[in-house]
């Protein structure tokens with residue numbers, strides 16, 4: 127009886143009261159009292175009545191709790207956590223009722239009878255605890271004010287309180303607004319609670335003396351798992367899995383940003399993507415044959431709509447055999463790729479995991495010979511049906527398979543393919559029921575499908591990433607994936623799967639990308655226009671505007687739908703789409719810098735309002751989830767209904783500059799503004815510094831000699847800009863530059879200081895064009911103490927080497943200055 131899985135029993139009981147037997151007849155077994163304990167330099171080991179419990183002190187704000195009902199802990203690796211042996215110093219005390227662990231940021235009490243965890247900050251605010259009476263590890267007290275965020279790619283409100291979620295990667299074409307689960311399983315969430323502010327602490331809203339504190343929990347278990355965030359009760363929330371260990375990391379903030387950053391320290395961060403992957407990308411199921419692809423490319427260039435990438439969906443292959451070309455449709459693929467590349471296009475091909483079970487097909491033969499596909503317990507290869515009909519499935523939990531797959535994908539790059547699009551990798555099969563008994567190598571430990579399902583895509587993306595990295599160490603791999611598990615951000619960008627062309631999905635495109643960002647996945651986007659169904663021109667217009675401010679920006683549409691290219695919806699929409707895509711390209715240095723920040727901190731590119739304004743209650747309101755910020759200073763309030771002529775949006779504290787009207791608003795208020803169809807509401811926060819560059823049709827088309835910097839001066843503000851060659855991995859060896867912009871506004875002056883903090887890459891920049899917003903007519907403008915000449919309009923300024931001009935109507939001062947190692951600009 128003791129051998130029964132105590133943790134899963136509790137869960138089974140909760141899911142189906144009839145199932146499972148147990149020793150107390152209540153449907154679950156408590157972990158019990160502490161029987162003995164040992165202390166090591168980085169962890170404690172406790173023996174409980176019915177379980178073993180190890181507590182690892184990984185970092186001052188990260189504690190790992192691990193329980194098993196087996197005789198020992200599993201030695202199998204974690205696919206998510208990069209470094210499992212993190213440790214930090216801690217103090218330990220053994221009092222009669224509990225053990226105490228004290229780090230520089232946390233105090234943990236482990237009560238002895240029954241064994242229960244309570245976690246406090248140093249001020250003894252109770253941040254999180256096991257439900258007192260139940261005494262089992264994963265029933266947590268639900269505090270009345272507690273709110274939850276994260277859990278990755280989920281539908282519904284960003285706030286997850288009151289709902290239950292399942293983690294089981296699922297192919298859900300045309301999912302509903304309440305569908306769960308979807309393609310990704312991110313077993314990480316953030317809890318936010320409110321505490322009375324201490325007198326010496328400042329809140330961002332002075333009228334409130336409450337401070338919100340955040341913690342996160344990452345549950346490192348790949349089996350089907352459940353997260354009940356207070357659905358159907360108001361006493362506790364719980365999480366657990368069908369099998370495996372109760373192995374979770376508690377992460378303390380109190381800043382939400384710090385929780386996300388620490389989570390990404392555990393599970394990894396994005397690497398710098400190639401800059402072209404931030405450009406516009408056009409996809410369709412499918413563009414073929416070759417003349418259609420060439421036509422599409424030509425159309426974009428002729429119509430002067432910037433674009434970097436074209437996707438080839440399943441029809442490029444020979445009867446859906448991966449790593450092949452259909453030679454009737456694409457007789458000379460290399461030539462096509464080469465020609466398109468000269469025009470600045472990168473081509474990405476879809477690569478699904480299913481390998482057609484055809485004994486004459488090289489990939490099938492190699493996989494069989496190398497024993498690289500998954501099998502039934504009797505040793506026969508498993509076959510499931512997908513696009514190619516019956517197919518083998520590579521075992522990505524086996525090193526040899528990953529290497530083989532990596533090479534195959536890298537070969538595509540040799541042919542001139544720029545990136546790889548992984549789809550159907552949940553893994554999806556017709557019938558949606560990949561058999562649980564199918565066996566996987568699991569790095570030699572052996573496991574069945576139940577354990578591997580959720581990490582199949584993660585390991586597939588890893589195989590591709592590592593294969594490309596190995597064959598082309600100088601290249602930055604670009605992979606797009608539909609499915610994933612915690613850690614997927616290390617290898618791939620994520621798109622939100624088969625959405626529908628309707629307003630529900632437009633709204634979901636806004637929230638789901640934020641949800642992914644909160645969950646450590648900054649590089650995400652939706653199929654612009656909606657994958658299935660036919661968008662109206664108005665819907666498409668609003669979607670492409672949202673897309674232009676999504677980290678991943680791709681239009682995609684299903685077979686048998688009408689064309690979805692930017693010109694397919696009439697002249698007005700074409701011109702608005704062109705304008706917004708151009709603006710995205712103008713803003714590429716700004717977006718790129720946010721990707722750099724994400725690679726350093728794990729923070730999202732598209733940030734929910736409450737990340738930047740943690741103590742502002744308004745930022746947690748339902749409506750606030752339909753706006754977000756790029757970085758610290760640009761607020762985006764997309765219009766999410768084609769019928770809307772006005773948008774209600776919230777401006778947090780400070781002043782905000784309306785991008786389109788130049789109007790300045792006071793913050794701390796909801797405003798309603800008119801939203802002409804050609805505009806997506808954008809606001810620069812006071813102190814904001816936004817770098818921009820010249821227009822171009824694709825990344826790298828022109829040498830960027832003139833660099834524009836929009837400044838909304840207020841007090842003292844600083845912005846650091848990262849730049850590199852945008853394409854190679856040389857930045858890893860120091861080939862990048864960091865430029866610091868410091869702006870100080872005083873009563874009668876503005877000082878702009880530009881300095882190179884790191885000069886490892888020659889930017890080839892000639893001039894800066896500073897646009898100082900909210901400016902009065904200056905008397906004098908000088909650069910490094912030399913007075914600049916005043917010009918009457920922009921045109922004459924443009925033709926001069928240096929100078930300034932004041933645009934009265936826009937109250938904007940434009941300063942042109944040659945790039946130097948140090949620039950001191952003074953406006954009086």
Ligand code: GLC
Pocket residue numbers: 299410411439440476549550608623624682683684
């Ligand atoms: C799946 C993908 C979709 C793709 C289609 C055909 O539905 O989610 O993006 O176009 O398969 O490959």
